[in-house]
Amino acid sequence: MTITRRYLLAAASAAAMLAQPMMAAAQDLPRNIRLVIGSTSTGGDTYQNSAIVADALSEKLGVNIKVDAVGATEAFKALDRDSRGTTMMMFHDQSYLGNLYGVTGYDNPFENYTVGPTVAINPGNAYLVPKDSPYQSMEDILAAAESGERVRVAIQPGGVSEIGFSAMKNAARLRSPGSEENIVAVNTGSQSDKNQAMWDDLADVINGxxxxxxxxxQLPEDDQKAMRFVWVTARPETLEQAPAEGMGDTTRDQLLQYAAPNSSVPVNEEGENFTFDKEFFFLFNQETPQEFIDAVDTALAEIYEEGTIQERQKAAFFIPNYLPTEEAQQHLQDKRSTYEEVISEISGDAS
Known part of the structure; x- marks a missing residue:
């Protein structure tokens, strides 16, 4: 199902929800709510997107929602401890990818938590190299691995970073069996850690x-922190929904040059390219009162119906993608099944 069709279905569901009274009155909700996120970085996309949604929800519900960047392990622990609704979690596909990869601390979110509504897609999941790197493209990286060069890739294991890394290894294998061994993971943490790995010359490529x-x-090449994009994993259809002005001083058309098919990372012998849309959604403790989840869902339906949040999200280069809980759960379970098959077919493990 396309993003446009899913968004139209979500709008219809939102309209239906708006026709019903909110399940929980504002006075029944906790006054202070902690929104833990699966990242420790306050400069990364998870924090940015969560802050936008938290601000809108705070105003709509008349409560205080504080975004707390504690990282995935601590976020899940915090969610486990609180069934009252005073703690919610915002994360992305890594919540189920970590489980598929068998990473410690990642349970199946569809079995151990209540997966809530989706709010946005980040079409900006990317891989970068130092600006003075000899690698100008993914073609150069795969060719280097084929020639015997060791290419170090900084990732956060068990999720969005690793599935792109696995796709790189698979593309190398398809190109020249055995060369995938030259695509080597440098396991780090959040975005700041991956950046630092590049600046310390511990990685040739980073997920960002x-x-x-x-x-x-935008930094000059002689700046130690200067980087260059080589791959944006989002489907071009998703990236095309972003504002034409793009992000910062990089236009949408410029960014599309780093997405498939312009930046090619084949996933099979037929030459089909690997793509991945990074999607953000809520998670709740399984014992959180349904009235609380319904209140959040209804509030989000109203927020997205009003339209202001979409402007803020697009300004930050996110694609608005609200789906109410029931539809979100089905969509994300389908997505999990798809990437479970991809992971089973892709060779190579991050180590």
Whole structure:
């Protein structure tokens, strides 16, 4: 199902929800709510998107919502401890990818938590190299691996970073069996850690995002922090929904040059390119009162119906993508199944 069609279905569901009274009156909600996120970075895309949504929800519900960048492990622990609704979690596809990769601390979110509404897609999941790198493209990186060069890639294991890394290894294998061994993971943490790995010359390529890393692509080549995009994993259909002005000083058309098919990372012998849309959604403790989840859902339906949040999200280079809880759960479970198959077919493990 296309993003446009899903958005139209979500709008219809939102309209239906708006026709019903809110399940929980504002006075029944906690006055202070902690929104933990699966990142420790306050400069990354998870924090940026969560802050936008938290601000809108705070105003709509008349409560205080504080975004707390504690990282995935601590966020899940905080969610486990609180069934009252005073703690919510915002994360992205890594919540189920970590489980598929078998990373410690990642349970199946569809079995151990209540997966809530989606709010946005980040079309900016990307891979970058130092601006003075000899690698100008993914073709150069795959060719280097084929020639026997060791290419170090900084990732956060078990999720969005690793699935792109696995796709790189698979593309190398398809190109020249055995060369995938030259695509080597440098396991780090959040975005700031991956950036530092590049600046310390511990990595040749890093996973990043347009939102967090575009500023570094504008630096002169002789600046130690200067970077250059080589791959944006989003489907071109998703990226095309972003504002034409793009992000910072990089236009949407310029960014499309780093997405498929212009930047090619084949996923099979037929030459089909690997793509991945990074999607943000809520998670709740399984025992959180349904009235609380319904209140959040209804509030978000009203917020997205009003339209202001979409402007803020697009200004930060996110694609608005609200789906109410029931539809979000089905969509994300389908997505999980798709990437479970991809992971099973892709060779190579991050180590």
């Amino acid at each position: 995002s347009i939102q967090a890393n575009e500023q570094f692509t």
